[in-house]
Amino acid sequence: MQLVAGERCALAAxxxxxxxxxxxxxxxxxxxxxxxxxxxxxxxxQRLFDLGVAKEDLESTIxxxxxxxxxxxxxxxxxxxxxxxxxxxxxxxxxVLEGMAFTVFELLEATSRDLNPKFAQTLSGTIADERRHVGxxxxxxxxxxxxxPEKKPEIEKMQQEMSYYMxxxxxxxxxxxxxxxxxxRKLAAQQGADSLSTEWHGADLxxxxxxxxxxxxxxxxxxxxxxxxxxxxxxxxxxxxxx
Amino acid sequence: MSDIAQIHSTPDSEGSDxxxxxxxxxxxxxxxxxxxxxxxxRKFYRHWKGEGDSLGPNEVICPVCKVVIRSTRExxxxxxxxxxxxxxxxxxxxxxxxSLEAKVTY
Numbered sequence: 154m155q156l157v158a159g160e161r162c163a164l165a166a167x168x169x170x171x172x173x174x175x176x177x178x179x180x181x182x183x184x185x186x187x188x189x190x191x192x193x194x195x196x197x198x199q200r201l202f203d204l205g206v207a208k209e210d211l212e213s214t215i216x217x218x219x220x221x222x223x224x225x226x227x228x229x230x231x232x233x234x235x236x237x238x239x240x241x242x243x244x245x246x247x248x249v250l251e252g253m254a255f256t257v258f259e260l261l262e263a264t265s266r267d268l269n270p271k272f273a274q275t276l277s278g279t280i281a282d283e284r285r286h287v288g289x290x291x292x293x294x295x296x297x298x299x300x301x302p303e304k305k306p307e308i309e310k311m312q313q314e315m316s317y318y319m320x321x322x323x324x325x326x327x328x329x330x331x332x333x334x335x336x337x338r339k340l341a342a343q344q345g346a347d348s349l350s351t352e353w354h355g356a357d358l359x360x361x362x363x364x365x366x367x368x369x370x371x372x373x374x375x376x377x378x379x380x381x382x383x384x385x386x387x388x389x390x391x392x393x394x395x396x
Numbered sequence: 397m398s399d400i401a402q403i404h405s406t407p408d409s410e411g412s413d414x415x416x417x418x419x420x421x422x423x424x425x426x427x428x429x430x431x432x433x434x435x436x437x438r439k440f441y442r443h444w445k446g447e448g449d450s451l452g453p454n455e456v457i458c459p460v461c462k463v464v465i466r467s468t469r470e471x472x473x474x475x476x477x478x479x480x481x482x483x484x485x486x487x488x489x490x491x492x493x494x495s496l497e498a499k500v501t502y
């Protein structure tokens with residue numbers, strides 16, 4: 154559910170950025186990214202149908218289960234796009250949102266590889282797309298931000314706000330995932346646990362607690378934000394920790 | 397060799413003057429199962445396998461998309477590198493711990 158909500162935000166943001174782009178190479182890339190995001194929305198929506206969501210219930214189900222903090226995360230980004238702020242929009246979309254998605258998809262792919270190879274394959278294709286998206290974000294904004302240093306404080310504030318809502322989303326999702334993760338581990342044990350041990354950024358996903366997985370994910374994403382923003386000359390701002 | 401392949405292994409003369417002038421080791425690149433770029437270029441990339449994986453002298457990690465970029469010759473500081481999966485251009489530098497790493501150029 155959160156994947157569909159996140160990809161819908163990415164679709165709205167990337168399509169909005171096409172007309173804001175100051176040059177045609179950027180417009181061309183963002184148009185291809187828009188197509189990528191539409192495909193992601195389509196495949197993750199199909200997965201909801203495969204899991205039993207009726208087509209006529211799709212919108213009401215998303216409205217009901219989309220995490221409110223993820224919705225706020227999206228609103229911060231989409232406000233920059235609707236204000237016509239290309240640089241902030243690309244940082245929010247291609248560095249913050251895509252940076253988060255890149256790491257979350259890697260974690261989901263690692264946990265799905267043995268138990269759900271079809272979903273893992275879908276995620277591999279999505280990760281390949283995300284590589285191009287983060288690459289565009291860093292490469293294009295890396296040069297633009299040096300021409301507009303006055304934008305930095307506003308962008309840093311946006312990153313801090315988006316990071317807060319991202320951490321709040323992680324906290325909500327992980328606190329509600331205990332049973333399903335236990336269920337997955339039982340299933341893994343039945344299928345032959347020897348082949349299912351998965352290490353991810355130093356955590357053994359087979360034995361780590363929910364809190365440990367959430368902590369590793371949050372640290373990895375925030376570490377990536379810090380590195381990516383640092384490379385393009387923006388100072389990473391630590392978000393406050395959600396209650 | 398095509399233009400893109402040449403970016404992966406620039407002429408020795410473009411390396412740093414401080415580096416020894418020993419001839420570069422050459423490597424046969426095998427298929428790695430990396431399917432995110434056209435077939436012709438797949439041998440130049442592989443996925444990083446996480447803890448327990450290590451880089452060869454002809455490999456650097458793309459800091460943007462975390463793919464391992466491979467060359468037919470060992471890397472030296474000053475070499476220019478292109479990451480086709482994320483379209484980033486980089487230069488190889490010597491890090492503080494003595495290892496080689498790729499630094500993005502904008």
